[in-house]
Amino acid sequence: MTTLVWAGGLLRAEDEPIVRAGDHGWTVGDGVFETIEVVNGRAFALRRHLRRLAYSAARMGMPEIDQETVREAVGEVLGAATGLTRLRITVSSGPGPMSSARGSGPHTVVVTANDAPPLTECKAVRVPWRRNERSPLAGVKSTSYAENAVMMDFARSRGADEALLANTHGHLCEGTASNVLIERGGEIVTPPLASGCLPGIIRGLALEWGAEAGIPIRAAAAGELEMSVLDEVVRGESYAAVTSSTRRVQPLAALDGTPLETGPLLSELRRVFVSCAALDLDPAPRHSK
Template identity: 70%
Template sequence: MRQVVWAAGALRDPDEPILTAADHGLTVGDGVFETLEVVDGRAFGLARHLERMHRSASRIGLRVDDAAVRDGVSAVLAAAPGLTRLRITVTSGPGPMSSARGDGPGVVVVTANDGAPPAECRAVRSPWRRNERSPLAGVKSTSYAENVVMMEFARERGADEALMANTAGDLCEGTATNVFVERGREILTPPLEAGCLAGITRGLALEWGADAGLPMREAAPGELPFSVLDEVADGRAFAAVTSSTRRVQPLVSLDGAELAPGPLLSRLAEAFDERAGADSDPPARRVS
């Protein structure tokens, strides 16, 4: 797999050290990041991803050098054809051996590779819950260890995603995805109040699905209990996950049970791909 790396204003060798041992992104996970799909040499949804990065950074009191981020993205995309996935990471930079931040400038790292996107989604239900009251709820933070634990739980069971409830027992999200449920002849997705990330693909799916005439909306609080996945498992409902690398991807299995795709969710996936092909960088807009 090819990898391209940009840091400190220049392209770097992928094996070149670019962080100090005291960087708070390394020592305490003090940073934010965005992962984007690359299509024909362009970062899909860049404006919306940067807008969300600034919101995440503001939530944790971190400043993002927008010019440096854009320079890094441009340099990486120009460096090699055929890239498929891009990641922007911003940390608070070197800090003391404590939770307190240092006073120095932040660090911006942009990387990309040509890895293939996930071809399908096989999910399991996570035994752990998302804390919707956490100060990091809805923040795309580099403090990702709990997601790693849940992903390893999924991989041990032959899956590639783990779906979780929040502390109220409502369906929340996956470790790296948002969730949509086709139920009662409409498509629902958990509200942001449930503690899920305001996914870029999630927002575009809500917009573009509605534009295509699909009956879809954000669920009311408590409308999608975690037990709705029982309905998915036995075929009374259907589910799909969304992310920048998966787009809209129906579940093919849940906890080892094979699933059929929902007809409305299949139409949503088609509508999304059609709109994405016509508009690779929809303007930033706050959406549900």
């Protein structure tokens, strides 16, 4: 697998040391990141990803990120090789003391890319843990990702590659690296941002492009989607899909070990998404919901 690394203004060797031992991104997970699909040498929906990167940093109280530096780094990495499929931007608060208190920076900015193959299907399981929708990190794409790592380990031990979880109210929230879509009652609904889920880039585009194509799709009302809706999915009464930058719109192939069928609306949404994405690789940002 080809892996490219940019840090400190330069392209680096994959195994070259680039982060100081006292960097708060390393010691306490004080940073933000974005994972982006690469299509024909371009970062898909880059403007939306950069806006969310800035939002996450602001929510964490980090100083403003130099967007031009990030854009230049992305351009250098994508211009250095062909066949790349995935790009990641990571920004930490930089060097800090041996405590939770943040230092004075500057930011550590690292951009990496590789040619990993696409994820062709999703097998998910429900996990016993819950997302805290009142956490200061709720809805933030933070490098403090240990909770998700634990849940993914749980999923993989059960033959799955994604974990779905509720929030503290028992409402369906999200996956560890994805948002969730549910097809039921002749429409597609997705947990609202108030559930504590991440404001996913692909989630937002699916809502916009789906609605523009005449597909009945919306963000659910608060509390509308109980975690028990997944029981309907297992019984074949409803259908489910996940959305992410590495999956786009991907119907669940299995849930808790039960093979699943794909709903007709989710199939149409997937088709619409592919068509729209081919026409616009960097759709302008809109208001999230």
